[in-house]
Amino acid sequence: MFWSKKKETPVPAAEAKAAVADITAEFPKKKVKICSSDFRDGQQSLFATRFETDDMVRILPNMDKVGFEAMEVWGGATFDVCIRYLNNDPWERLRRFKEVMKNTKTTMLLRGQNLIGYRQYPDDVVEKFVELAAKNGMDIFNVFDGLNDARNCETAIRAVKKAGKECCASILYTVSPIHNTEKLVETARAYQKLGVDSIMLVDMAGQMTPREAYVNTKALKDAIPLPLWINCHATGGMALTAYWEAIRAGADVVNGCVSNLSGGTSLPAIEAIIAMLQGTPADTGLDLDKFEYINQYIGVMREKYRKYLSQFTGVNVSVLKHQVPGGMLSNLESQLKQMHAISRLDEVFEEVQVVRKDMGYPPLATPFSQMVGTQATVNVLTGKRYGTIAKEVKDYVKGGYGITPGPCSEELKKLVITDEKEVITVRPGSLLAPEWEKLKKEAYDKGLAKCDEDAMTYILFPQVAEEFLKKKYGRA
Helix, strand or coil: CEEECCCCECHHHHHHHHHHHHHHCCCCCCCEEEEEEEHHHHHHHHHHHHHHHHHHHHHHHHHEEEEEECCEEEEEEEEEHHHHHHHHCHHHHHHHHHHCCCCEEEEECCHHHHHCCCCCHHHHHHHHHHHHHHHHCEEEEEEECCCCCCCHHHHHHHHHHHHCCCCEEECCCCCCCCCCCCHHHHHHHHHHHHHCCEEEEEECCCCCCHHHHHHHHHHHHHHHHCCCEEEEECCCCHHHHHHHHHHHHHCCCCEECCCCHHCCCCCCHHHHHHHHHHCCCCCCCCHHHHHHHHHHHHHHHHHCHHHHHCCCCCCCCCCCHHCHHHHHHHHHCCCCCCCHHHHHHHHHHHHHHHHHHHHHCCCCCCCCHHHHHHHHHHHHHCCCCCCCCHHHHHHHHHCCCCCCCCCCCCCHHHHHCCCHHCCCCCCCCHHCCCCCCHHHHHHHHHHCCHHHHHHHHHCCCCCHHCCCCCCCCCCC
16 A cells, blocks of 8 residues: 555555656666676676686576676686686687677776786786787776776777777776765766776675765766766665666666676676566566576576685675675685684774775775785784785885875875885886787797787786696696
8 A cells, every 4th residue: 555654544546656657757768778797796796706617608698698788707807717716718718708699798897907917017918908808709898997097097998999899987986085976077087088988887895875876877977978887786785776776867787697696795686677677767678587597507506606605695784884895805705714814804894994094095996905905904913003014005005006096194105105206196007118029928938828818818917827828738
């Protein structure tokens, strides 16, 4: 029964129907598109990115028939995990995915100048990586910088456009005393000037409230005449409602995962998104029946990979305080288990907040989630804050990764900077000497590479790649 707030009497059915109609009438009259993030963000958030290529390829023909705008299948941690733990060739994975996906665009997460690694690579390596990824089957490059410093994406964006592929620039949403809607719009305009095809607003920690989703989406749509994608993790329990409000404000595409790979630190369930939009002007037009077999298959995969399943499977509102995103949660959990220190996880969460503030409030995305998380862990386990400072943190404080969102604390700067000449103010990638030809020759001379893709794997992860490439060619 639909009740009036003014008096406890039933509202006539016609009036109730009109009230509901008023809610959906606010939606822009356009179908919302959905991007599947199952085989990148979903498995990375819930299963430490351990899905084998063969297991994913078997279900791709079914997923390809759903009608997704795109499927995120590569990038992020997938490349590293392929060669470090799975003995799967990431380039072969991309080619096999593309062979099967006849109707759906592939998309990947590219960390700007960091590519899919954890350091900044020279411009020639960035350019060659994009060229090879495009050649092997990548359609949409989702480029971002962990500091929202658009300068660090210039080379990658230029390379994507040169390859004739689509470029979506991601802006990381985070909460701090210095982050606000105006900064999001400012970053979006910087990316627009670089010629991107679309913008994505990414809430990797699941802390964006529905109100903020509406306000931020409206501001971005009003300022930038480009398609807007929204990517919210489910950690804080607000993602579906945030999607509703973002769609009401004009969002064009939302990311999700099928129900058996959704929730927790992953993304909202695609079926729930489809169902909540049915009958509205934003109706996706996708058929829920097509998900039945897909979910049965993913359910079998859940059992196969259960040992990797994160303990963070439900709503975790503490994320509103510690702001640790899904991938970082599972990584911290895994690391502390290996150190037999899982009981100290809450202490590490507390220390993460301190370290993040001292580092000028970087968004907790790769590689800065690893930097902050590792430094916080060291501080807790040694009992001395900044007694040991990681090289990556030192480089960060000196500007080696770009412009920090806010100033680093004086305490941390005094421990790191001994000479102001060490501070970098230009685009860091511009200071790096070319490496592609030199290291490509090194890979071939060592007998590790038989193609440029092998050489690139070696350049990105030299120590891990050497063992992987030896196994690939039967030399280990």
